Amino acid sequence: KAGVTQTPRYLIKTRGQQVTLSCSPISGHRSVSWYQQTPGQGLQFLFEYFSETQRNKGNFPGRFSGRQFSNSRSEMNVSTLELGDSALYLCASSLGPSNTEAFFGQGTRLTVV
Amino acid sequence: DQQVKQNSPSLSVQEGRISILNCDYTNSMFDYFLWYKKYPAEGPTFLISISSIKDKNEDGRFTVFLNKSAKHLSLHIVPSQPGDSAVYFCAARTAGNKLTFGGGTRVLVKP
Secondary structure: OOOOEEEOOEEEEOOOOOEEEEEEOOOOOOEEEEEEEEOOOEEEEEEEEEOOEEEEEOOOOOOEEEEEOOOOOEEEEEOOOOHHHOEEEEEEEEOOOOOOOOEEOOOEEEEEO | OOOEEOOOOEEEEEOOOOEEEEEEEOOOOOOEEEEEEEOOOOOOEEEEEEEOOOOEEEEOOEEEEEEOOOOEEEEEEOOOOHHHOEEEEEEEEEOOOEEEEOOOEEEEEEO
16 A cells, blocks of 8 residues: 655755645545644644645645645645745645544655755 | 643663653643654654543553643653664644644664
8 A cells, every 4th residue: 555645755946936745645545734844843734635625724824825636635835935935844644534643755855045 | 832842852762671752732622642753854654642531552562641631641662672763753633633743852772
């Protein structure tokens, strides 16, 4: 059974650009959550999607957005990139909206220069 | 406002001995608590979880204890092995699958 797949693994972007990250959850899992990990702030919740609907949102500016497709794959987008957006972006996959086990992908390392 | 705290940034333990990792929380609405292990540049790996209505859950070498009145949980690893060297995060769940993470504890198991 394949795990959570995140693409790309590494990305370098320039300030002001926008970026789209992709996450394919474990087969059969319908809930996808996104997290940002930085040395200063640790692991922080961005948003959660289930059945193509955003169910929860963390305390991030509107530049951070996401969506989920009918096959449960999810994308997150960051517009007008800032240096502080450099981080490891992690996607977590769960069976459903109240499942107690969330499985993480390897993450996308975004560097903004 | 840090709702989940791991006050020990690092822990060093001898192989074969017990590792005890601690975590404190403030939000009474958390309904599940999870522990994850993380290596650099990789995603967290799920280890074990516990419901807020239980006080202990065991899975192999890993046991999690929850003291709800003290808003405190701990992870025991017995016996510790060199492969356990990693950063461990506790996480607490609210409102579906939203996880709030502690800052992590770096564990070093010495052979």
